[in-house]
Amino acid sequence: MREARELLDVPTQGRESTRKRLVIEVMVKSDRQSQLSRRTGLSQALVSTTVQDLAKDGIVEIDAPGGGRSRGKVRLSRMRGVAVGVDLGFNHISVAARPVDQPHDRIAVRRQSPGANIGFRRLLPDVLRLIGEAVEETGQGMADVVSAGLSVPRMVDPRTGKFTTPVLPPWEPEDQPAAELAAELGVPVVMDNDANLGALAEQTYTSEEAVEHVVYVKASTGVGIGIVVGSNLVRGRRGMAGEIGHLTVDPNGEMCLCGGRGCLDTLVGAESLLAKVKQSQRGGARDVPTTLSALVLKARDGDAVCTRVLNDAGRVLGFALAQLCNLINPHRIVIGGELAEARSMVLDTCRQELARFALSGAIAPAADFELRASTLSPYAEAQGALILGLRCRSSR
Known part of the structure; x- marks a missing residue:
């Protein structure tokens, strides 16, 4: 059996560089040649020629059930x-x-x-x-x-x-x-x-066809977003793009870990949501959740306070994401992290605020806009x- 290490350790220069790059993309995800071209940035002609060479060498195989080799998925041959x-x-x-x-x-x-x-x-x-x-x-x-x-x-x-x-x-x-x-x-x-x-992961694994503009919201202890445009992550010059958790939502709000005041994290981060549930008890002896996952479970069981806390979190998050929609006009927003476990309790109120504060053209069904929970969580x-x-x- 061929060793993957032998292919990955070859020098990255000339023809071998192109072969290696394409092999790695097939390792990431078996795909049609047109999609491999999009993901690598290589021309379709170069991808086609390279795939044929790799197939001759027994490194990849092409599944072509009735669609011709150019439309079949390229997959890796047996490899360790x-x-x-x-x-x-x-x-x-x-x-x-x-x-x-x-x-x-x-x-x-x-x-x-x-x-x-x-x-x-x-x-x-x-x-x-x-x-x-x-x-x-x-x-x-x-x-x-x-x-x-x-x-x-x-x-x-x-x-x-x-x-x-x-x-x-x-x-x-x-x-x-x-x-x-x-x-x-x-x-x-x-x-x-x-x-x-x-x-x-969401942009690569959850669609057969490319979705050009994807925003992933990680909402757990804090809130952050990842932005993919085409096949490229938008990181910013120093990796600070997407720090929506430190967007000021309430200038007179609570202090944040970053030194700011009224950041989104202070309103929808796990500690803030848990504190709101605890505050509602007013000294009562009733058990209160100590983790965000436990809070979500209590809400699913019909706890009124936990449900309201999650509904309100969806509203605040929706307001922040509406500003994002007006700035970058994404095709898809995916909610991940522990807050995504709440599903409709967060998503429904989030959609309401998107409809209220985002430009209608950015989120209308005709714009092919989608807001959903991650299908890959929690991994x-x-x-x-x-x-x-x-x-x-x-x-x-």
């Missing part, structure tokens, strides 16, 4: 190697592992608490254990890991791959989780913001990290 994605949230670790020759939905996953809020060095043994368990479930071993990506809930400078200053808790300026994980795995590890990687960010880890091998 596992791609890994890790999402290191504030309160959880999520891991996704997939053999590079398998369809994108054939993943092995693991998830546990706590998360980055207790410090990365304390978590590293658990991260490695979860990776090992997920890789073992694929039928391969840790020696077969060929790429890895890391999702974190903070700003990451795309020029350096490190945290952007100011480095906010739970991280410290000296923290380098990608480098530490790479040293343990023996493969390069690349890091990016969790909302960015959620957007990357969207980990799958995005898996994609990023593979793609970054094309430049090494």
